[in-house]
Amino acid sequence: xxxxxxxxxxxxxxxxxxxxxxxxxxxxxxxxxxxxxxxxxxxxxxxxxxxxxxxxxxxxxxxxxxxxxxxxxxxxxxxxxxxxxxxxxxxxxxxxxxxxxxxxxxxxxxxxxxxxxxxxxxxxxxxxxxxxxxxxxxxxxxxxxxxxxxxxxxxxxxxxxxxxxxxxxxxxxxxxxxxxxxxxxxxxxxxxxxxxxxxxxxxxxxxxxxxxxxxxxxxxxxxxxxxxxxxxxxxxxxxxxxxxxxxxxxxxxxxxxxxxxxxxxxxxxxxxxxxxxxxxxxxxxxxxxxxxxxxxxxxxx
Numbered sequence: 498x499x500x501x502x503x504x505x506x507x508x509x510x511x512x513x514x515x516x517x518x519x520x521x522x523x524x525x526x527x528x529x530x531x532x533x534x535x536x537x538x539x540x541x542x543x544x545x546x547x548x549x550x551x552x553x554x555x556x557x558x559x560x561x562x563x564x565x566x567x568x569x570x571x572x573x574x575x576x577x578x579x580x581x582x583x584x585x586x587x588x589x590x591x592x593x594x595x596x597x598x599x600x601x602x603x604x605x606x607x608x609x610x611x612x613x614x615x616x617x618x619x620x621x622x623x624x625x626x627x628x629x630x631x632x633x634x635x636x637x638x639x640x641x642x643x644x645x646x647x648x649x650x651x652x653x654x655x656x657x658x659x660x661x662x663x664x665x666x667x668x669x670x671x672x673x674x675x676x677x678x679x680x681x682x683x684x685x686x687x688x689x690x691x692x693x694x695x696x697x698x699x700x701x702x703x704x705x706x707x708x709x710x711x712x713x714x715x716x717x718x719x720x721x722x723x724x725x726x727x728x729x730x731x732x733x734x735x736x737x738x739x740x741x742x743x744x745x746x747x748x749x750x751x752x753x754x755x756x757x758x759x760x761x762x763x764x765x766x767x768x769x770x771x772x773x774x775x776x777x778x779x780x781x782x783x784x785x786x787x788x789x790x791x792x793x794x795x796x797x798x
Contacts, residue, residue: 503529505789506591506601508579508733511536512775513766513782514607515562520786522569526793529599530566531591533578537609537732537767538775540705541625546633547776558775575599582735588761591735602761603789606741606749607782608733609767617647617672619700620725626705627722634774635722636663642721645670645710647697652726654681657690660724665689668718670710672697693718731768746771755785763789 505521507514510532521528536555538544544555566572578594588602614621620628628647629635644664646656649671657669668691675682675694685692695716700723701709710718730747737743742750742758749769751757757764765781767773 501529501599502587503527503599503601504793505529505603505605506531506589506599507605507607508532508591508735509605509607509609509766510534510563510574511559511607511609511766511778512562513609513778513785514605515559515566516779516782517605517607517763517765517786517789518566518572518782519562519569520783521790522566522572524786524790525571526790528572529575529601530572531575531577531579531593531599534576535732537612538625543638544775545635545637546774547779550775555775579733579735582739584739584759589739602793603763604761605763605765605782605785605789606733606736606757606768607764607766607778607785608731608736610729610773611732612727612729614727615672617697617700619702623700623702623705623707623723624727627702627707628700628725629722630724630726631773632660632663632724636660639722640664642666643719644668645718645720645723647672647723647725649673650676651678651681653677654685656724656726657685657688661688661690667691668693668720670697670723729767733768736762736764736768754788755781756788761792 504526505528507530510530518530538555543552579591580594581592583590589604590600592598640663643666645668647670648656670693695712695714698713699711744750749764751764751769755763755765763785765785766778
């Protein structure tokens with residue numbers, strides 16, 4: 498068991514966490530990064546819409562970032578899982594699954610979200626490869642090819658009109674009876690988007706690359722990719738344990754400076770942002786690190 502005091506502990510060592518760590522390391526702050534190396538985009542073969550890194554593998558971006566961050570001699574990496582957190586008189590205490598206890602004046606949670614997969618055979622294996630959540634991240638690579646959207650309700654309409662200009666060969670799978678306003682159904686059909694209400698049985702794929710959508714009635718559709726908005730939950734429940742306010746969508750509530758409802762506790766990345774992207778997570782981490790450092794300056798000067 499180990500106990501050590503840091504200026505800041507960052508839980509989560511992906512894009513937001515490493516960006517916060519770099520900012521704090523360059524500010525000569527003693528920082529501990531705790532990371533379980535389980536990012537939500539671990540299946541995604543390429544990252545896009547991130548300037549200078551367009552098309553790079555997410556794991557390579559992370560590895561390069563970690564190498565650069567750890568060159569700052571006040572930044573340290575602890576591999577493992579943060580298991581519990583507590584407020585102390587001097588800041589915060591974090592206990593890991595290995596039993597180590599670390600304390601810090603401030604915390605940054607860059608812990609991301611865990612996507613919840615539906616009960617469609619093959620979808621989890623295709624997630625991030627050919628079942629995609631974001632057209633800005635992955636739409637260009639499948640443009641002008643046969644595409645599908647799995648959605649229902651108001652989101653189905655929004656998704657259809659979003660994806661439509663990436664490909665005119667588009668099918669909406671409501672995976673059950675359509676629950677869409679009549680005016681929205683009319684608009685979808687006006688743009689020659691087929692609506693399929695039969696439930697999906699299976700996605701046939703090759704190593705995550707979609708080949709065929711198979712319905713419960715046996716009908717098949719050959720498609721290049723599907724867009725789907727998965728439900729998600731917080732990857733780490735320590736912020737909620739510590740009393741952080743969550744939004745109706747289950748995201749950690751932060752202000753424009755990445756501060757949560759708990760003084761001294763910051764959040765950055767997918768756990769606190771509606772727009773899930775590497776570039777936005779990176780920016781949020783940089784902001785969190787800078788604002789945390791400013792708070793330390795104000796407290797100690």
